[in-house]
Amino acid sequence: MGRARLTELRGPGVHPRPLDARALAALAANPGCHRRALLDGAGIDKGALARALGSPAAYGQSQFALVRGTAFEARVKADGGTELLRLVHERLAPGTPAPVPEEVATPDLSAAGPAGRAARTALALREATAAGGWALLDHPMLAVEVAGSPAYVEPDAVVVHPDGSWTVVEIKSFPMIDGSADAAKVGAAARQAAVYVLALEPVARHADARTGRTVRVRDRVLLVCPKDFSNLPTAAAVDVRKQLATTRRQLARLTRVEEIAAALPARTTFDLRLADDGKTATRPPEELAEAVEAVGAAYAPECLAACELAFHCRTRARRDGAVEALGRGVRGELGGLRTIEEVLAAAGPDGAGPADPGGGADPGEEDPAVVALRRAAALRAEALAGAAVPAPRTEEPGCR
Numbered sequence: 001m002g003r004a005r006l007t008e009l010r011g012p013g014v015h016p017r018p019l020d021a022r023a024l025a026a027l028a029a030n031p032g033c034h035r036r037a038l039l040d041g042a043g044i045d046k047g048a049l050a051r052a053l054g055s056p057a058a059y060g061q062s063q064f065a066l067v068r069g070t071a072f073e074a075r076v077k078a079d080g081g082t083e084l085l086r087l088v089h090e091r092l093a094p095g096t097p098a099p100v101p102e103e104v105a106t107p108d109l110s111a112a113g114p115a116g117r118a119a120r121t122a123l124a125l126r127e128a129t130a131a132g133g134w135a136l137l138d139h140p141m142l143a144v145e146v147a148g149s150p151a152y153v154e155p156d157a158v159v160v161h162p163d164g165s166w167t168v169v170e171i172k173s174f175p176m177i178d179g180s181a182d183a184a185k186v187g188a189a190a191r192q193a194a195v196y197v198l199a200l201e202p203v204a205r206h207a208d209a210r211t212g213r214t215v216r217v218r219d220r221v222l223l224v225c226p227k228d229f230s231n232l233p234t235a236a237a238v239d240v241r242k243q244l245a246t247t248r249r250q251l252a253r254l255t256r257v258e259e260i261a262a263a264l265p266a267r268t269t270f271d272l273r274l275a276d277d278g279k280t281a282t283r284p285p286e287e288l289a290e291a292v293e294a295v296g297a298a299y300a301p302e303c304l305a306a307c308e309l310a311f312h313c314r315t316r317a318r319r320d321g322a323v324e325a326l327g328r329g330v331r332g333e334l335g336g337l338r339t340i341e342e343v344l345a346a347a348g349p350d351g352a353g354p355a356d357p358g359g360g361a362d363p364g365e366e367d368p369a370v371v372a373l374r375r376a377a378a379l380r381a382e383a384l385a386g387a388a389v390p391a392p393r394t395e396e397p398g399c400r
């Protein structure tokens with residue numbers, strides 16, 4: 001059943017949408033969401049699904065940002081990557097001999113198709129490692145095993161060090177001001193880089209066996225950004241060990257996609273029934289919504305920056321009064337309370353805890369979240385009672 005069922009979920013004749021590093025990284029950022037795991041694992045186009053549901057995604061890079069990003073990357077890699085290698089050496093290998101621009105290898109990685117390019121990349125990495133010098137691989141192609149099929153990902157660059165170690169380089173166009181950048185953007189870049197590190201690991205094991213050298217993929221990647229508000233490059237080393245562990249765990253869980261699919265009602269499908277133009281969905285949105293609702297989701301406001309279905313899931317979470325819509329931090333603080341209605345009831349004078357507090361808590365013990373809510377409600381009431389409420393001014397028109 002497995003694979004055939006996933007094909008059925010996409011609909012007849014619909015090709016699976018390949019996963020890229022950004023999608024894999026976002027998947028790892030919300031490991032509890034079965035909905036995303038299933039849709040990504042089955043290769044369903046979530047953007048098209050969101051449009052057919054009437055809740056199109058509003059995120060993605062503007063054309064202007066894409067052009068600016070491409071121009072910045074070209075600048076960073078100009079002159080055979082001299083500046084890029086200087087930054088790698090300065091931030092990740094100080095105290096070792098610096099790269100001499102004329103001696104840096106820049107192998108040609110062109111080949112037919114992603115599988116051909118991945119094989120060419122593996123060979124170039126092996127040769128550069130055996131040579132024992134510096135090498136810069138511009139847009140290498142790497143394969144990651146996702147739910148039994150290869151997904152191809154393409155880092156901005158990989159640098160081979162003379163000691164046989166490899167560094168992933170991510171080039172982003174958001175600014176690094178006084179040495180630090182937007183934490184959310186750095187986090188997303190780190191998750192993406194972790195996918196590349198993961199994809200390099202089997203290639204490194206192979207190179208290790210073939211070259212007789214100790215080959216290691218560094219778990220500190222180089223993030224290159226524009227310095228302050230200029231277009232001069234600056235860089236920081238980013239430790240991706242945590243993201244690596246999460247991505248590894250989440251990709252291993254993806255093999256369970258077939259189990260999620262098996263638990264769905266037999267006739268469930270996400271087929272958009274595209275019209276002859278290949279773009280217009282003819283399937284009624286209510287039917288699609290029913291199929292989507294059949295798979296459990298784990299909505300959090302972070303989804304808005306990472307998943308095409310975010311508007312749809314947010315609307316449903318708000319409609320159900322789910323506390324998840326308030327953010328993971330608040331969700332964690334509320335313990336066993338699942339809905340906003342439950343929270344408000346618990347904050348009242350006769351507030352009761354959740355029917356099932358979970359976590360093996362003693363039923364005789366009060367839920368600490370309920371105690372805190374009641375205390376907060378009492379403080380608020382006290383503050384409001386004590387506050388002098390100014391009378392409305394008659395001489396000024398009110399805000400309309």
Ligand code: SF4
Nearest residue numbers: 033299303307310313
């Ligand atoms: S938007 Fe919906 S499907 Fe996407 S990760 Fe969030 S909860 Fe899951």
